[in-house]
Amino acid sequence: xxxxxxxxxxxxxxxxxxxxxxxxxxxxxxxxxxxxxxxxxxxxxxxxxxxxxxxxxxxxxxxxxxxxxxxxxxxxxxxxxxxxxxxxxxxxxxxxxxxxxxxxxxxxxxxxxxxxxxxxxxxxxxxxxxxxxxxxxxxxxxxxxxxxxxxxxxxxxxxxxxxxxxxxxxxxxxxxxxxxxxxxxxxxxxxxxxxxxxxxxxxxx
Numbered sequence: 427x428x429x430x431x432x433x434x435x436x437x438x439x440x441x442x443x444x445x446x447x448x449x450x451x452x453x454x455x456x457x458x459x460x461x462x463x464x465x466x467x468x469x470x471x472x473x474x475x476x477x478x479x480x481x482x483x484x485x486x487x488x489x490x491x492x493x494x495x496x497x498x499x500x501x502x503x504x505x506x507x508x509x510x511x512x513x514x515x516x517x518x519x520x521x522x523x524x525x526x527x528x529x530x531x532x533x534x535x536x537x538x539x540x541x542x543x544x545x546x547x548x549x550x551x552x553x554x555x556x557x558x559x560x561x562x563x564x565x566x567x568x569x570x571x572x573x574x575x576x577x578x579x580x581x582x583x584x585x586x587x588x589x590x591x592x593x594x595x596x597x598x599x600x601x602x603x604x605x606x607x608x609x610x611x612x613x614x615x616x617x618x619x620x621x622x623x624x625x626x627x628x629x630x631x
Contacts, residue, residue, distance in 0.1 A: 446484045449474050450498075453491045454542070462492060462545045493556045496549045499542060500560040503531040511567065517575030518626050524571065525625075526618040528564075529601040533614050546604040564602065565595050572629075581629040594625050 452474035456465055467488050471478040485491045510527035514520040535543055549557045569591040575581030600606040601617060610617070
């Protein structure tokens with residue numbers, strides 16, 4: 427089950443995408459100005475020009491709106507990372523590009539829009555479904571690259587694939603998780619190249 431499905435299941439009333447998108451757009455702007463924690467559903471209703479009851483027709487809670495915004499932000503990061511990976515032919519280069527694009531995109535979210543970053547931090551801290559699904563897809567992409575490397579003989583095959591995937595994900599996690607990223611910012615410039623090189627040496631057959 428993906429993040430979009432879970433968010434959709436939290437909405438109420440008929441599926442009127444235009445209105446739901448309007449609420450999400452207004453909420454995104456409002457959160458960007460005032461922050462997620464300080465905003466209530468009543469504040470959002472006033473900002474979008476609807477009654478609070480009408481907002482609840484589409485979203486059962488403030489978190490459900492935050493989930494949608496978080497999903498949109500994570501989708502942008504995923505698209506950027508996927509594009510970077512597609513530009514490489516060899517598994518080793520795909521892995522390097524995955525590290526670089528993931529760190530760059532996460533860092534950009536932290537610095538460019540700190541208010542929206544607060545939503546991502548809340549999502550990570552409270553383990554929202556949007557974050558859990560995102561982490562699963564990151565692992566999936568990583569495992570796909572590793573399998574390609576094994577099939578081509580570029581990576582070792584002795585270690586169980588799941589174990590290798592989880593280990594490399596843990597190396598990358600401090601630069602993906604918003605709560606951990608704030609403690610790793612001083613290393614974001616050198617981390618992608620250094621960590622991916624270390625990982626690739628461990629994958630040599």
